[in-house]
Amino acid sequence: MNDLRLTLLEAQRDGNFLEVVVQSARGEKDNREHVTEELIALHNAGEIDLIDQFIRLHNKKNTGPDFFLTRNLFEKALPHLNAPIQKVMECVAHLVKEAGQDMAANWTLNSFIEHCVADPSRANEALSLIKNDPDQWGDFISPIIVAGTRDDLKYYFAETVNLASHEKIEIRKRAVYALGRINYQHNSELLNEAIDCLEKVVARESDDHLLGNSIKSICSICRPDHSKSGRAIEILNEALAKGGDLALHAASEEFGFNINELPEDLIDIIMHYLMRVNPNNKGTLDNIDYGVLKLLERDDPNSGIEFLENLLLANAESLTLKSFDSAIHGILGSKTNILNKIITRWLLKGDRVLCEGIREILHSIHGNDLVVELDTSELSQAESMQYMFIARKTIGYLFFKPVTCASIIISLMRQTNDLDLVKELGSLLFDPLLLNYSGSLYEYLKSQVDNESGETKTVILSSLREFDSYLEGLKSVGRIPEMFSSQDHRDAHARHLNQLFSEPYKEAMKNSIVNLICTKSLLLYGRKSINYFQHPTSGPQRTELELKNHGTEVEFPRQEHLDPFGLDYMLRLFRAEKQRIT
């Protein structure tokens, strides 16, 4: 008997079997496989009852061995274990339950399927258990059907169809779900029967969860065989029309994770119904987000843009682009530069939710403001009078990204031959942009002069000159002590700001990565810190840590101090402005 076996047997006697198993399996992959093999051998030889051991595994933080790592060893061993099916099912049910809401909670069921496949009698025996006590074993319907159909497709399919009309709804739900998990092996007859069954289910049932399972099953059936989409559309339509949030969530899962395998006509139906998504269902929104990302990654991202746009417009009061962070990432990372297209298109539409969406996209870019070149194909639909509308919307929503604002305005100036319009657009460069931002924007405009020509160049130069003269005016005022606020007021304001920022700072620090990777140590004096660390071999080691300055710079609009209301009023006005319909 090898050492590992002896160790494991000893651990069983000592009552710390699972801890020792995990300990032994650490390290290389081969090591884990070796431990698994030993566990199987010991169990099948009757030396150790693995089922009995693993049923004692609990998912508790900071006590016992790591739950998922330990369970994984069981999952690897299970297909090869000989044990009474009921005992196995009890253990599997326990381990799934212990996993809680974790994404990997159901992974043990896959091992259970393999366990049943290894001996077809197990599936049969398990099915009998379910029929005798559906309340206790209902959760095993789907894995047993999956395992059983791999041995006897027709028998277990027929059992599934029967269970789909079981008197207990929980059984029906699982049976309908199982219909989508069966490998039909392209058996057209069975596929049609499955669709027949689903048609009856959606016609008969009204339970949201059950309808959701029908949606998942019909999509699952259609994924490998697009020819079934005709009947599937009817089923989807009916299920989604009757269903609620759960049905929609099921559809969103298909949209999010299987969109590239689904027939286009099914995607259209799903997209149609997703418009009524409940914005409180974060999970559903996340699924939609993944789906949109995949649409945007297609050669023609238009359907993704249109869907996103329509979704936001349909839920303008309750939904923002913030919920679609993957889509934002996709827009920014797009090789076809759909960002410019979206900015142009959405500014031209001017709807609040879309323009705020643009702001959301641009806010997720760190570092320098993005320079935007408007999409000429989108702009070609705009009348010249709409240029001012776009420019004002840009300022209204993107005011805190002055370089981006200016680049959009300049882009508009380039697209028109109307000199008056160019001047009117250019006036916005001075007021409000330069008037508020004299740093990066000024530098950008100065650098842009050389890249422009004609009236655009003239207008930029004139804006810069106007701003220079404005600054001259301010400088000439000089120091007027009579205008300064009193020391009392200055102190009170400083205290007020301190209070204002200290709470958010503390909140931010709670989630800061600095807290995770560093320990804090306060130096009251000096610029360097010297510490001694005890080295195991060479004794105390001296380390010297020099403090460095760390800072970040944010340019604040000047009018926020001088006339915050006027600025706010103007921005609100620009944001609220509607296009004149002629």
Next chain:
Amino acid sequence: MKLIIKQYLESLKEREELDAILPDLLSQMGLNVFSRPGRGSRQYGVDVAAVGSIDGGPIKVYLFSIKSGNLNRAAWDGDSNQSLRPSLNEILDVYIPNHLPSEHRDKDIVICICVGGDIQEQVRPQVEGYTNENKRDGLVFEEWNGDKLAELIEKYFLREDLLPKDARPKLRKSLALLDEPEASFRHFSDLITSLSSVEQIIDKQRIMSVRQIYICLWVLFTWSRDEDNLESAYLSSERALLYAWELSKESFTKGSKTDKSIQLAFTAILNLYQLISIQYLSEKILPHTDKRDGLSSAVRSSSPLDVNLKLFDVLGRLAIAGIWSHWNGQMFGKDDKERQEQCLQEIQVITQAIKNLISNNPTLFMPFKDDQTIDISIALLFLSFEDSNENDMAAWLSEILNRSIFSYECDGHFPCILRSYRALLEHPKHGNKDYREEVTSGSILYPTIALWAALLKKEELYVRVRKAKANHFMHCNFQLWYPDETSERHLYTNSDAHGFVLSNVPVDLPVKECLEIIWNECENEEYFNNLSSQKNGLWPLILVACRHYRIPVTPQFTLGYREANKGVDAKIKENEHV
């Protein structure tokens, strides 16, 4: 103390400034000043002439020729017609033989060479040579330099037994804290209060108090000027003016010699107040009103509240200065066309400055505090002196209303009744309806806009106020303030609350009816007309008190519109009759 006074004397820049202080000093010393400095050239070399006894000596005639700062070679005998030697020659050759009042011809004469600083060593031999050569029996020369003047000022104005116990430290503190104007002003106003707490029955004490306030204000002003920070001097001059009026007002209805002295002393303070105000505005404000954001940026604060508070304050000061110019113009009358023309020019400059200030500093389009309506009202009152300003006034009010309502609707920095700076920093507390109603539970802003909309015949603006009341401010008491029988007692010293308010100004009524109710309250009581400053033609003092103590401007000032309306109505009726 003497050093402080000496420094003050040395820094008196203009000859007129030293002129201004000397007559009071001489009067306080018990001399009878029979010739005071007038505008333009000296009276044959004499700036000030007085007669009397100093320190129990014989009665003599004192003729002063004054030179500010130090006396150097140029000032002694240079090309300028202001040089001292030619002036002394004029005194000897013209004034004494021909213009000395006959009743003083038999008295000994002392010609006083009066300089704010010192006679410089380089010119002393010439001065001594001149005086030795020209002295004779009954005529001597005396040197009254900064040291002597400081000694006399200390002796006759600020002597320990003449001053309340803690007055000297207060003056010193107010000078030491000029960099922190509010603290400096606090000490100076304490000083004024302590100087003013005299039994007013004793006229001598009242004269002494007014003169002490005057000399202390001068000291503060010159020090402020040297520090290039006139803030404390400005605030202190307002306080000094109001307290001086409280001390002097009884004398303006009497005609005794003492009363006349008190009147003169008050007038000196009024002139000094105007000098400080003009210097403050002409050096610090007027050159920058035409620069976009110029004065807003000059506040150099990251708090928009600071900018707003300061700019409305500046607006009020500009408007008050304009009102004084208007008053000066009325006072000089048609006889002094040159001064009247100067006043008109000042009015034009200030009018344009106010318009520029508003358009270039947009924070003036919405007060953060309801009581900034006081500054708005003073500005409107000043602008209303010229009909051509009416459209600008209406446009400004319209924008104020726009922004205030919009800001209230979207929970921004809407005007509120909070006064404490700390509370204002925390305003507005977003999303708290009770708070919003609490801090707008009363207002003088909206009824003032309604009143002026009515006066300017801007019905649409008036209707917007009415709608604002109906839609947002049903909980708010729209009110206007009027003086009552106690106002005369408290207005100039802010010693207690006074006046009454017309509550719930009926902006829901048609313009004419609302206006009648507002004006009826003006007529019902005579308290306004009985205010001493109003009775004595010094009505701008009421506005100074309103600005300084943050008291609303009473609608009585708008009664002129009623008279104008009556004229128009009568004309219409006349035409209808014809």
